[in-house]
Amino acid sequence: MSADSAPVSAVSTVAAVPAAGVTSGSSASGQTAAAAAASTLGRLAAVSASALPAYLSGHRAEIDKLISDPPAASDVSRVWSLLDSKQQAVLLSETPHLVGNLEGVPYSVRGKANALDLSRTIATATADLKTERGKTERLALQRQLTTLGNVKTALAKKDGVKRTLVSLDTSENAKAAIVVGDLSTAKYVSVLVPGMYMSVGEQIEAWAEVAQDLHDQETGFLTRLLGPRAGSTVPGVAVVAWIGYQTPVLTNIGGLELAQQGADSLERTLEGITSLRAADPPYLSVFAHSYGSTAALLALERGTVEVDALALMGSPGSDAQSVKDLSVRDGNVFVGEAPMDPIVDSAFFGSDPGSSSYGAKRMGVSGAVDPLTHRTLAGSSGHNEYFTAGTECMRNLAMIGIDQGRLVL
Numbered sequence: 001m002s003a004d005s006a007p008v009s010a011v012s013t014v015a016a017v018p019a020a021g022v023t024s025g026s027s028a029s030g031q032t033a034a035a036a037a038a039s040t041l042g043r044l045a046a047v048s049a050s051a052l053p054a055y056l057s058g059h060r061a062e063i064d065k066l067i068s069d070p071p072a073a074s075d076v077s078r079v080w081s082l083l084d085s086k087q088q089a090v091l092l093s094e095t096p097h098l099v100g101n102l103e104g105v106p107y108s109v110r111g112k113a114n115a116l117d118l119s120r121t122i123a124t125a126t127a128d129l130k131t132e133r134g135k136t137e138r139l140a141l142q143r144q145l146t147t148l149g150n151v152k153t154a155l156a157k158k159d160g161v162k163r164t165l166v167s168l169d170t171s172e173n174a175k176a177a178i179v180v181g182d183l184s185t186a187k188y189v190s191v192l193v194p195g196m197y198m199s200v201g202e203q204i205e206a207w208a209e210v211a212q213d214l215h216d217q218e219t220g221f222l223t224r225l226l227g228p229r230a231g232s233t234v235p236g237v238a239v240v241a242w243i244g245y246q247t248p249v250l251t252n253i254g255g256l257e258l259a260q261q262g263a264d265s266l267e268r269t270l271e272g273i274t275s276l277r278a279a280d281p282p283y284l285s286v287f288a289h290s291y292g293s294t295a296a297l298l299a300l301e302r303g304t305v306e307v308d309a310l311a312l313m314g315s316p317g318s319d320a321q322s323v324k325d326l327s328v329r330d331g332n333v334f335v336g337e338a339p340m341d342p343i344v345d346s347a348f349f350g351s352d353p354g355s356s357s358y359g360a361k362r363m364g365v366s367g368a369v370d371p372l373t374h375r376t377l378a379g380s381s382g383h384n385e386y387f388t389a390g391t392e393c394m395r396n397l398a399m400i401g402i403d404q405g406r407l408v409l
Helices: 006-015 028-045 052-058 060-068 073-082 085-094 096-101 107-131 135-156 200-230 257-276 291-300 392-401
Strands: 163-169 175-180 188-193 237-243 283-289 309-313 333-336
Touching: 028 060, 028 073, 052 060, 052 085, 060 096, 073 257, 085 096, 085 107, 096 107, 096 163, 107 135, 107 163, 135 163, 135 175, 135 200, 175 200, 188 200, 188 257, 188 291, 188 392, 200 237, 200 392, 237 257, 257 283, 257 291, 283 291, 283 392, 291 309, 309 392, 333 392
Parallel strands: 188 237, 188 283, 283 309, 309 333
Antiparallel strands: 163 175, 175 237
16 A cells, blocks of 8 residues: 555554453443544554654653554554555654554564664653752652663563563663564463552663563473474463563552553553454463452453463452453463461452362462472462462463363462
């Protein structure tokens, strides 16, 4: 399609489905926001590549709005496919933060955009630090550089497996998601959702290591279980080290505001995966810890997106009273509760996923011997050891992630 023919096609296509992705329970204002976002996106597609830089410069507020009130992933995918290669290249170069964070843009493109945004932001902050004299401003720049430097380090450590930065918010409350594996083709996709005290600046490297460990275990178990049937090809695995919301600290853990924000963000992430992979859907799992499990439960209570499996560790619960209230296929929900974890059984946010009436499957986390590998698996104790390498919990999560829940200990 030529740039000259894009205007009518792009605008009419998006206008025909202005509120795609808006749930039936959404307010009129929510539908209006979705329509406005879709309309803005459509107008971008109607601008030639040569005119795009000037257009983007003159419409910064509208472009920024696409991040705060994003269109449905299906709308984004549709419009992106209408852009010619020159338009796509200009958008990536001029607005990498936009391209890198819009669900529905191909993950390989988002990876390039976020890597560019990361390097540019580091360069700008470094230059600003050389001339800034204010103490408060200098401390803020130093914190930003530390955070972004940790993202860069986590992204660069590949361990022989592809890592892609599929989302990046470089603001003070930074957010990021690094995928270990190929999210575009993997047969099995797992999303890790963290709980309190999990900031990008301090934990992104460790969180990516957890994703790497899970990726390697899932791949190893697939190879073992398939045996000669695998031949030279083992189904692909992708694990998302997701810190897509501001996790709480001790002073704000008691409310649900951050959990609701986390649910919104997770919902968009899952919708993005299901939209881009509609022709080849992966087996999609969510593994959520602590306050993050509350965010995940809130997202999966809405009925807007469905996953194949859900595992909850150290969960304080949510409004859902049973697995039947969740958009998880076949009620495939697992719960892990470590000894001496003060959060489990608390039902602090309205339910106890570990209760028998909830209907979830119990997942061993106290330590065991793996009947397949004969390895001794360590136990998890307290609230923060579920994702420790070599534990029964991590082994069981790997089994859940590759649709082998029957082998969970």
